[in-house]
Every structure is written in structure tokens, then in C-alpha cells.
Amino acid sequence: MPKTFPTPKLVIFDCDGVLVDSEPASNQALADNLSRHGLPLTVEQSMAHFVGGTMAGVMEKARSLGADLPASWIEEIYAETFAMLELGVPLMPGISGLLARLDTCGIPVCVASNGSEDKMRITLGQNGLWERFHPHAVFSAHSLGVAKPEPGLFLAAASHFGVQARDCLVIEDSGSGVTAAVRAGMRCLGFAPRGGGKKLAALGAEVFTDMSEVPALLSI
Known part of the structure; x- marks a missing residue:
């Protein structure tokens, strides 16, 4: 019987390769x-x-x-x-629908990236997401001085929203991101649309390949 999880109180998105196809x-x-x-x-x-x-x-x-x-x-x-x-990066397929679903369910979201805020301003700004996340839901390793695979970036996001680590859900596409989530004590979904899911699973992620799968994994 598959393991069931409570609905998260905060969903933390990586930026590159998760929100935007950069x-x-x-x-x-x-x-x-x-x-x-x-x-x-x-x-x-x-x-x-x-x-x-x-x-x-x-x-x-x-x-x-x-x-x-x-x-x-x-x-x-x-x-x-x-x-x-700046020549153009698209949103990952299904992200707009997933964010709308999370909004409907009243689940807060944020972005936590090893990239700089300047980079996120370029990639997210093209797609209307910079205004959605900035300034209260953007967490950058450059600004905070702690980077994945260390857990501090995710723990800072949880603390900002007043949510316990066990009640957070992280969506990542890299080994360093999955490792950071596991170290933080957070459930992690590993996004592997182009393969590489075995590596993410070995590090502790639940692997998925399409954003349309996420609502069922979150029981929403």
C-alpha cells in the first residue's frame, strides 16, 4: 500500500528546470x-x-x-x-496550472534557488512569476549565503513562513537540491522530465515526470 502524506503547508519550488525551462x-x-x-x-x-x-x-x-x-x-x-x-525562456509545462491549483487550495508557495535574484528576475520576470514571488517568497543562495546541498536555504524559507520542516514539500530537479531537502527533513518530489530519475530517487526523492502528477502526490 503506498505511503500517504498530509497535505503540505508550504511548497518550495526550485527555479531553474522546475519553474522555468532555463x-x-x-x-x-x-x-x-x-x-x-x-x-x-x-x-x-x-x-x-x-x-x-x-x-x-x-x-x-x-x-x-x-x-x-x-x-x-x-x-x-x-x-x-x-x-x-534574456533571449527567452519558457515556463515548464504545467507550472501555471499547478500554481493555480495550489492557490485554490490555499497552500503558500515560494522559490528557493542557488541562483542569484538577478538571474531569477530575468527568467521569472519574462513569465509573470517574478512579481508573484518577489520580495516575500524568493530565497536565493547569493542573498542568504548558504547553498544547496546544505539545508539552510530551505530551512530559511520554512522559518519565514512559520512552517515546520516536516510540513514542507520541495520540488527539485537536481541531486544537490534533493540532498538539501532530505537534510532539511522535508519531503521532496524529484522532477525528471528528461530522465535522470534513478539518481534523484537514490538520493531520497519521489520521482515524477510531469507537473500534472503533482496534485495527486500532494492529495489536493
């Missing part, structure tokens, strides 16, 4: 940049190596893989990534 564009910019710096990668290889990490972590890993990166590289890649994102 990972392909971000990783195109990253692959193009690293190729110029001596580490030729496809977009798929970039996503496999770097999705869910901080840019400082990406820099360290890219150097370990052979990239010759200058000290100013983080500023450089942010400028190139933002330019690529």
Missing part, C-alpha cells in the same frame, strides 16, 4: 564559454556535470576537468548566461 539555455552559454577556455563540452555534458551547483563550484569542477579559467571567470559567465536567458 537549463538548456544556461548550459548552452556554459558549454560555449568552457569550450573557449579549453574544455570542449556539449550542452548535455554540461548539464550532466553542473546542473544544481553554485557557480563557484562549477568553476572549481571545470578547472579540475581541464578548463583554463581566469580569476574573473564568474563575472564573465554570468554576463554571458544572462544574455542567453
Whole structure:
């Protein structure tokens, strides 16, 4: 018999790859940049190596893989990534309907990302979500100084809304995000529309592939 869970009192969304389909564009910019710096990668290889990490972590890993990166590289890649994102990123299919369903049920939502607020302003702003979440429901690792896979970002969101960790539900698409949720003591749904669900499940997520599945998983 499948395990049943109480309806969450707060749903915490990751941003890139969950609310907005920004990972392909971000990783195109990253692959193009690293190729110029001596580490030729496809977009798929970039996503496999770097999705869910901080840019400082990406820099360290890219150097370990052979990239010759200058000290100013983080500023450089942010400028190139933002330019690529400004060309347009769509919402993930089904997100608008899911947010409307959560609103109808009176369940608060927020976004918690390893990305910066500036990046979220670009991606969410194109789709009408920046105004929905900002300023009271946006939690950025850049602003708070703690990043996934550490649990502090999610715990800060729960504290802000006055909700216990056990009553939160996290929706993530990366291993670092799932790990952060598990460490925070929060139930986690792992979004894997393009595969990779086994990795997320091994880390403790309940895997799903389409946003239309979420209401049933939340019993709403």
C-alpha cells in the first residue's frame, strides 16, 4: 500500500528546470564559454556535470576537468548566461496550472534557488512569476549565503513562513537540491522530465515526470 502524506503547508519550488525551462539555455552559454577556455563540452555534458551547483563550484569542477579559467571567470559567465536567458525562456509545462491549483487550495508557495535574484528576475520576470514571488517568497543562495546541498536555504524559507520542516514539500530537479531537502527533513518530489530519475530517487526523492502528477502526490 503506498505511503500517504498530509497535505503540505508550504511548497518550495526550485527555479531553474522546475519553474522555468532555463537549463538548456544556461548550459548552452556554459558549454560555449568552457569550450573557449579549453574544455570542449556539449550542452548535455554540461548539464550532466553542473546542473544544481553554485557557480563557484562549477568553476572549481571545470578547472579540475581541464578548463583554463581566469580569476574573473564568474563575472564573465554570468554576463554571458544572462544574455542567453534574456533571449527567452519558457515556463515548464504545467507550472501555471499547478500554481493555480495550489492557490485554490490555499497552500503558500515560494522559490528557493542557488541562483542569484538577478538571474531569477530575468527568467521569472519574462513569465509573470517574478512579481508573484518577489520580495516575500524568493530565497536565493547569493542573498542568504548558504547553498544547496546544505539545508539552510530551505530551512530559511520554512522559518519565514512559520512552517515546520516536516510540513514542507520541495520540488527539485537536481541531486544537490534533493540532498538539501532530505537534510532539511522535508519531503521532496524529484522532477525528471528528461530522465535522470534513478539518481534523484537514490538520493531520497519521489520521482515524477510531469507537473500534472503533482496534485495527486500532494492529495489536493
